[in-house]
Amino acid sequence: MDFDDILKEVGGFGKYQKWKIATALIPISFYTALQNNLLVFQMVVPSYWCHVPGRESTDLTVDQWKNLTLPPSLDVNGSFAKCHQYNISVTDGIVEVDPMKLSCQSGxxxxxxxxxxTLSTYYGWLCDKEAYASHSFTVNVAGNAVGTVLLPYIADKFVGRRAIFFVAIGIALFFNLVLMVAPTYTLHLVCRFCAGLAFQSNWQMPYVIVVELIDPERRPLTSFLAFVSWTMGMCCTALLTWLLPHWIHFTLVATVPGALFFLLWRSLPESPRxxxxxxxxxxCIDVIQQIAKTNGETVPSKNEVMVKLKSLSKTAEKEETIMDIFSYTNICxxxxxxxxxxxxxxxVYGCLLLNINILPQNQSLNYFVLSLFELPSNVVGWLTTHYLGRRAAIHTSFLLSTICSLMAAMNTRNKWVLLSLAAFIKLFITKAIYVLFLYCAELFPTPVRSIIIGIVVVFGLISMSAAPYIDTAAHGVTFQYWVMMILSLVGFLVCLPLPETVGLPLPQTFEEANNLGKGRPLTRWIHHWNYNRYTEVPTSGEGSEKNEREEDTTRLDEIMK
Incomplete structure (x- = not known):
């Protein structure tokens, strides 16, 4: 017996679980995506130039005045210098121009x-301070990385997932509100880092709680609903910033509703597991009995449940540590x-997330299109991994991303073609994220599986901090696409030695993980229709299909946790 057997007896997908999905999982997924992705629009640096007073004393248009008062730009992206002006004097409508270049004298x-x-225009992060917005993004990602490790550890070892969720919501609310009135750049960075701490936990904790209350067969549906809600939140970020073009206004509207989640204090349970x-x-018994009561099932007695829970505790596996992997070459x-x-x-994902200038006059539409293309990525990811195998899925993701990045680098003049190519790059790279974490769930043993996923996320977030500097590098508009092409190609090459894991049971021990894939040649294409030739799995149609469905359900649960 395991905990899922107890769950089935009290109802694995009844009113109780559906209510938690509707009141907790879906709105929290939507809110977290909406709130977290605002930074992309906050840090936008619009076109700017020196304000040179005196035009009102002439009959010159804005463009004529700029031609007269601003030196030409050496930047391939602009026609006028951003940070320099000529020395101008206006007397009785007559303009005298001294060609000596000066830094901006009047803002x-x-x-x-x-x-x-935006943040840049509000605080004057321009010219020699233009990189301040990129630093803000990097510090936020650093907070994400620290929070990804710290808060889940505290939750698992000490206070539980429910408590950490409310702590994370409080952290995000407080520091995002303080950030809007931060008087100094240092305080802004402190608030940005602290707000970043909450990013993973204010979504992950309620997700794990809700998913653990649901029957394994319905967990993929639950994960899909959370993913759709997340994507809709990203799309609504673009709508919100279009309706409210002031960074304080759209930040306030997206942040304050988070206080409503404290209303879940009484209804959101602690994870019974x-x-x-x-x-x-x-x-734990109180939660189980409440599930049974809400679902209209027979409420088990306290003693009955106590016996089952203590039996499960006795069969729990011995705890092992991450350091044990260094004894196994293949795992390393x-x-x-x-x-x-x-x-x-x-x-690559970070570069695409920040790449909202393809349509410079319609950045909200730009972001909406790129966000919308995330929606089919997990569906495509599941179909390709299930039928074509894990290796084929990850190889095609990186290969197609490489090809689209190359095409984008060679088609930067036609903005709609470029946007379409960027959208497909995002689809393929988001699909690669799905396959990557599926691999993490299937390659590593149970005792360290969650830790390994956390390590991959932390290294990924640290790497992602380079994205704003790639996006704003002064090497031309094609530079970021060449970088994305090279990174996609590197990803394709390094994944060649990975074994095919389709149809294999999840490894429970380090020895099983180290021997994973033996008997499966890397030169063979192993997929849904032939994997049973390379591993011992049930061969009868119904049994084999049932086994594979159960394995995929377990894997998806592991990924999302």
Missing amino acids: YDYDRTSYAE WLLTMERYNE LNLLIVIIQGSCIYI
Whole structure:
């Protein structure tokens, strides 16, 4: 017996679970995506140039005045210098121009077509301070990386997932609100880092709680609903910033509703599986009985459930540590491969996330299109991994991303063609994320599986901090696409030694993980229709299909956790 057997007795997908999906999982997924992706629009640096007073004393147009007062730009992306002006004097409508270049003497003018204010225009992060916005993004990603390790560790070892969720919501609310009135750049970075700490936990904790309450057969549906909600949140980020073009206004509207999640204090339970691991049996029994009562099932007695829970505790596996992997060559090699893959994927994804200037006059539409293309990525990822195999899925993801990046680098003049290519790169690279974490779930043993996924995420986030500097590098508009092409090609090459894991059971021990894939030649294409030739699995149609469905369900659950 395992915990899922107890769950089936009290209802694995009844009113209780559906209510938690509707009131917790879906709105939290939507809110987290909406709130976290605002940074992309906050850090936009619109076109700007020196404000040179005196035009009002002449009959010159804005463009004529700029031609007269600003030196030509050496930057391939602009026609006028951003940070220099000529020395101008206006007397009785007569303009005298001294060709000596000066730094901006009277502030700046901005292109306010898309935004009333961004962080850069509001705080004057321009010219020699233009990189401040990129630093802000990097510090936020650093907070994400630290929070990904720290808060889940505290949750698992000490206070539980429910408590950490409310702590994370409080952290995000407080520091995002303080950030809007931060008087200094240092305080801004501190708030940005602290707000970043909450990113993973304010979504991951309720996700894990809800998924662990649901029957394994319905977990893929639950994960899909969470993913769709997340994608819709990203798309609505573009809509919100279009309706409210001032960074303080759209940040306020996207942040304050997070306070409503404190209303879940009484209704969101602690994870009963976590309570079981901590031997808090009475609290675990209360949750189980409440599930049965809400679902209209027979409520089991306290003693009956207590016997089952204590039986499960006795059969729990011996805890092993991450350091044990260094005794196994193949596990170490696979870990190195997935870390390199993850780093390549996260940098490419970060470049695409920030790449909202393909349509410079309609950045919201630009972001909406790129976000929308994430929606089919997991569906395509599941279909290709299930039928074509894991190796074919990851190889095609990187290969197609490489080809599209190359085509994008060679088609930067036609903006709609470029946007279409960027959207397909995002589809393939998001699909690669899905396959990567599926591989993480299938390559590594149970005792360290979650830790390995955390390590890959942390290395990926650290690598992703380079994205804003690639996006703003002064090497021309094609530079980032060449970088994406090279990284996609590196990802393709390093994944060649990975074994095919389709149809194999999840490894429970380090020895099983180290021997994974033996008897499966790397030169053979192993897929849904022939994998049973290379491994011992049920061969009868129904049994084999059932076994594969159960394995895929377990794998998807592991990924999303």
